[in-house]
Amino acid sequence: MDFKQDAQIDTGSVVGGGGGGGGRGGGIAVGGIGGIIMVILALVLGLNPGDLLGGGSGQPDTQQTSNAQCRTGADVEKNPDCRWPAYMTSLGQYWSQALNGFQPTTMRIFSGGVQTACGTANSQVGPFYCPGDQKIYIDDDFVGQLLQQLGTQQSTAAEAYIVAHEYGHHIQNLTGVLARSQDGQTGPLSNGVRVELQADCYAGVWFKWAAQNPDDVIDNITQDDLARIVDAARVVGDDHIQKQSGGGVNPDGWTHGSSAQRKFWVSKGFNSGDPNQCDTFSTDDLGA
Template sequence: MQYRDSAGLDSSQVRSSSGAAGGKLAVGGVGGLVIVLLAVFLGFDPSALLSGTEAGPQQNTDSYAQCRTGADIEQNRDCRFVAYTNSIQAYWSKALPGYQPTTTNIFTGRVSTACGTATSAVGPFYCPVDRVVYLDTGFFDQLTRQLGAKGGDAAEAYVIAHEYGHHISNLTGVLERAQQAGNQTGPNSPQVKLELQADCYAGVWLANAAKDAASPIAAVTRDDMLRAADAARAVGDDRIQEQSTGRVDRESWTHGSAKQRQDWLTRGFNSGDPRQCDTFAA
């Protein structure tokens, strides 16, 4: 992924927070069904997200204030998270009438959200209550070391764009309708279709990321798309089940198979059109 040195970066769209690793944070006002349908990138035990004990210390810092232009990424690689976020939100601000900007909260250890307490074990997720994307960047090491993805900037950008895809589904009312359908799992369940829609939206953004002359993303190459597709395959339910248990249970899927995820990401990228991302009608 190539960056545009002259592009301005808005660091206010990314914030960072850290909680003491041994701290316990208070529960948010979210029921179990909503937790299951949260935009968590990988399946997880809800107890890793919710805690009923008292809050521990959490510090919010403006770690990205020095990220002012695309050229800063070369000096400070953390600035790429600002570039991803800025580009994703700039695209959706134009593509979706009434788009409501939000933030990416990068945390370490654990973090308090309106959906409850999250630890690093949760993986990247979107909380529909506070409408914030949460990310522990340590996930990217897991993506490559444990899940076997090739990694790279485009793979990281795909992960974040997927979570912003859930923000789009939330703003359009699709996420709420999926929640109302109940706690269903399986390859054709509303929960899986919600995840596949987020994959498709991520592909749409990748297709359009470099088209705006003001975007901090200067180019998305074929190799970038291949790395994003590789990451999508790596987090397929069947791939994860095979690695963890040696067997595949289709009816327990919550995010879709490796093929489903790659196919919908590719569909979004090839079309560049969010109207092609109606996974519920497909």
């Protein structure tokens, strides 16, 4: 996956460091890959997953990051950090024409820990979306470690899938669907799993658009990229993570969907290119 040299990048789509988004009260953070591991461990240990995802003990970062130098796709070659606003620019362009009443979100890059409207979170939560301040949060250094820990390689395609999934949660927040995941239920047909699978499907839809749009900043999405996207979906399946955590597979504890479900919905989104095909609430055939 490459970046078009002359395509414009929205420098304001990603921010870093500095002030937080307030204290608790904005809902539980949603969609973190590391958060899947934490939720599973919480359920095994009999803890409240919200205590982990909404109010961790990580220390807020103090770094200040400027993306002013990230003006075009060519700048990604000079500064790899420019890939983050490039992902966000492309996603914003797609959803601005795909969703009536669209409002863009921003990504907050942090290191170690961060204060959000959903509480304080540390890096181990992984990438997540906070509905309270409508921001995506990513510790960019930890993403690669997390992907390797789960058994896949870091790549721009895998990273883009993660960002697109979290952006999908923002779209669900705008449409009111995201609130369905807050009922505390788990299992392969739970609302929480349906919300996560829909975000996967939205990620696949965006990849199809980016692959076909000659004016988008994302360029040259290859079969290898698609394979990495599907593999990233596989390794963040609840059953895969349960096995890696040393226990047996327990579908009753699923919060994000199995590897088969996640691969199914990413593929459905890409193959259809239509967000209307991502209605995970109208069927019990979720690809398990």
